[in-house]
Amino acid sequence: MGEVASTISSLDRTNANNNSTDINWDAMTDTQLEVMERKIASKYMKIFPLGIIVWGFANTFIWLSLWPLVFMGILPLWIAFPIAVLNVCLAYLPSHDAQHSIIARKGHKLRWLNELLGHVSLIPFVAPFRYLRYTHFEHHNNANDPELDPDFDVHAKNRVEFFKKVILRKQPGSGAQEDRYVEALIRTNKAHVMMEAIIMRVGYMLILYLLAWSGYALEAALLWWIPMQVANIYIPYYLSWKPHHPGTEMGRYKDTNAFKSLLGNIGSSGMQYHVIHHLYPRIPLMHTPAAFRELRPILIRKGCDLRGM
């Protein structure tokens, strides 16, 4: 108890001085490091994630606006296309924060906003919020477990193998990842949400078909279908493969790593610091870089693979 109290007091002094170099990390015991880690993380978990809320709603609004703007000839399709690609690629992460109830937990007065963001932000990506939430929790509980991690299929020995795998598993004769997601939902008694996924996907296909036969096939392809193909490679690459590669180790400090992306932290959707998310899923995405910088000395001593970050 005394050890914990002295650690907290040491951290408070550090915060006051705003200089983590004052701490002699090597002199700390495991317990002291854990206390420091939780104390630092809790500071970030209390931040209200306004940025991701704006991001989620604005992204969906912009994507929805592209349709009438293109149909009315106000915006050329060739300009709308790259915007739509960005919109669909950016649609997942606000929902990801909502999946972890970062905006508001159950019982909080803003819980409705958390759930609304989760649903609305996923519209361009045509994915059901609860389906992704429950399968994502299984990923967190079993990261890198060959049997239980619903995202385990994403693992590949290198980048080329990843791209090959991600394309092949989208083929009509494959169903590998969907099978794993269904298994995870059945295992956790959440199978009822599968219907939402089916309805959304069937609705998406029917809308594409309807648009195509109404004379808007190019618009459907460039505003939705091709952006979806890009997002279905980009999102698993940065959110699943890269931060968990090679995916051979399990455990709190071992199943996720930091990495330096060629596209930078923004271009990789903030995934350079995904290790922070797996340690503390309630830290808002936009604050994981700051949390990483502060937690870095502890993560090194805990044996995390930070890859020079």
Added chain:
Amino acid sequence: MIGKIIGLVFSPIVFSIAFLAPLIAQSLTALNISFDGIPNIAVGLVIGGCLGLMAHLRGSWVWVK
């Protein structure tokens, strides 16, 4: 029954006829490409239909499996 209908919506042949065929036809029109006496939608149906049939039989839209 519902499962079969859903399977149909996602089947390569339905996708090729319902989406690829008009997409190919409208792309040809946008590029000012036409084949004498053959409507672009017919070209789209032939190309799209062949691709869909190939994907249905092979279980893959791409060459590698």
